[in-house]
Amino acid sequence: xxxxxxxxxxxxxxxxxxxxxxxxxxxxxxxxxxxxxxxxxxxxxxxxxxxxxxxxxxxxxxxxxxxxxxxxxxxxxxxxxxxxxxxxxxxxxxxxxxxxxxxxxxxxxxxxxxxxxxxxxxxxxxxxxxxxxxxxxxxxxxxxxxxxxxxxxxxxxxxxxxxxxxxxxxxxxxxxxxxxxxxxxxxxxxxxxxxxxxxxxxxxxxxxxxxxxxxxxxxxxxxxxxxxxxxxxxxxxxxxxxxxxxxxxxxxxxxxxxxxxxxxxxx
Amino acid sequence: xxxxxxxxxxxxxxxxxxxxxxxxxxxxxxxxxxxxxxxxxxxxxxxxxxxxxxxxxxxxxxxxxxxxxxxxxxxxxxxxxxxxxxxxxxxxxxxxxxxxxxxxxxxx
Numbered sequence: 001x002x003x004x005x006x007x008x009x010x011x012x013x014x015x016x017x018x019x020x021x022x023x024x025x026x027x028x029x030x031x032x033x034x035x036x037x038x039x040x041x042x043x044x045x046x047x048x049x050x051x052x053x054x055x056x057x058x059x060x061x062x063x064x065x066x067x068x069x070x071x072x073x074x075x076x077x078x079x080x081x082x083x084x085x086x087x088x089x090x091x092x093x094x095x096x097x098x099x100x101x102x103x104x105x106x107x108x109x110x111x112x113x114x115x116x117x118x119x120x121x122x123x124x125x126x127x128x129x130x131x132x133x134x135x136x137x138x139x140x141x142x143x144x145x146x147x148x149x150x151x152x153x154x155x156x157x158x159x160x161x162x163x164x165x166x167x168x169x170x171x172x173x174x175x176x177x178x179x180x181x182x183x184x185x186x187x188x189x190x191x192x193x194x195x196x197x198x199x200x201x202x203x204x205x206x207x208x209x210x211x212x213x214x215x216x217x218x219x220x221x222x223x224x225x226x227x228x229x230x231x232x233x234x235x236x237x238x239x240x241x242x243x244x245x246x247x248x249x250x251x252x253x254x255x256x257x258x259x260x261x262x263x264x265x266x267x
Numbered sequence: 268x269x270x271x272x273x274x275x276x277x278x279x280x281x282x283x284x285x286x287x288x289x290x291x292x293x294x295x296x297x298x299x300x301x302x303x304x305x306x307x308x309x310x311x312x313x314x315x316x317x318x319x320x321x322x323x324x325x326x327x328x329x330x331x332x333x334x335x336x337x338x339x340x341x342x343x344x345x346x347x348x349x350x351x352x353x354x355x356x357x358x359x360x361x362x363x364x365x366x367x368x369x370x371x372x373x374x375x
Contacts, residue, residue: 086359087359128289128290149350150350150353153350153353153354154357156319157319157321157354160288160319160321161321161322164288164289164321164323168289209358211358211359211360211362211363212363214329214358214360215329215332215333215360215363215364216333217333218329218330218331218332218333218334219326219329219330220296220326220327220329220330221326223322223323223325223326223329223358224321224322224323226322226358227322227354227357227358230357230358231357
């Protein structure tokens with residue numbers, strides 16, 4: 001199934017894929033690339049169990065888009081696919097390097113926040129205590145919202161890494177303030193960080209974390225950004241009014257306690 | 268504060284408490300360095316009370332693992348909770364670090 005909107009071409013990767021399906025999928029992709037879309041998005045929501053065919057098809061799609069000079073995104077990756085790609089050392093390469101920048105289209109994040117008010121807004125001084133106080137407030141919010149423990153941990157950890165990065169690279173002084181706003185969207189939570197540091201776009205940083213090499217080389221730095229990129233489902237950066245770094249970080253959330261799953265919305 | 272407990276002439280236990288993050292990662296690095304200098308081959312990091320582990324905390328440990336292994340020893344992460352183990356798994360470090368005492372303990 002594929003959907004075309006202006007500049008974007010969304011292709012759903014089938015849940016099961018044999019050689020004939022792979023060939024047909026790639027043929028469809030090549031046809032789409034002839035129209036030079038701005039972006040191709042591989043919707044991976046149907047991949048419950050990632051097979052070798054899925055991995056090779058995704059890699060070939062990545063290569064086709066790279067060759068055509070078209071950006072490739074992947075959306076709705078389930079944990080099993082992420083795990084397989086990570087174990088093959090492909091996750092960081094496919095998702096973060098080269099053309100593939102996000103696991104979710106960046107336009108989608110901006111669209112989801114249109115006309116929404118945050119559930120929580122925290123201003124904090126970029127100091128160690130400021131970060132800890134903000135994190136405690138976030139922690140209380142996540143517990144009260146019924147988020148699963150693992151997802152709360154992932155959000156808090158990502159928050160800490162981003163906020164600490166802000167702290168370490170902020171100018172000292174009373175003018176230095178940062179904030180984080182928490183938005184609830186249909187399928188997750190979006191954190192919007194704003195700070196007044198010089199421009200810094202973490203989405204452009206090439207980070208590839210190899211645990212074996214990290215241990216061999218005694219790596220002590222540049223782990224935080226690698227962690228954040230693996231913990232969250234999307235990152236989007238923009239510079240606001242030439243003065244503020246704005247970083248959006250999206251985390252998909254499973255069914256919250258007390259909620260029921262609306263099957264009528266399943267595709 | 269990182270506490271230290273000597274087990275015997277080859278082993279020492281370091282305990283970071285509830286958090287190993289940017290506030291005390293440098294202390295952990297100093298404690299590991301000190302333990303190495305005093306000749307302890309096996310450095311156990313007791314994670315039973317650890318509730319939060321940041322990248323700085325992870326980096327403070329990674330800085331010394333290979334050196335310990337080159338000297339015929341190791342750094343052992345003892346009794347991490349499921350939460351802490353999950354953070355290690357995010358970076359696939361559970362496959363490369365020596366972790367003991369949790370429910371999913373590797374059999375050597």
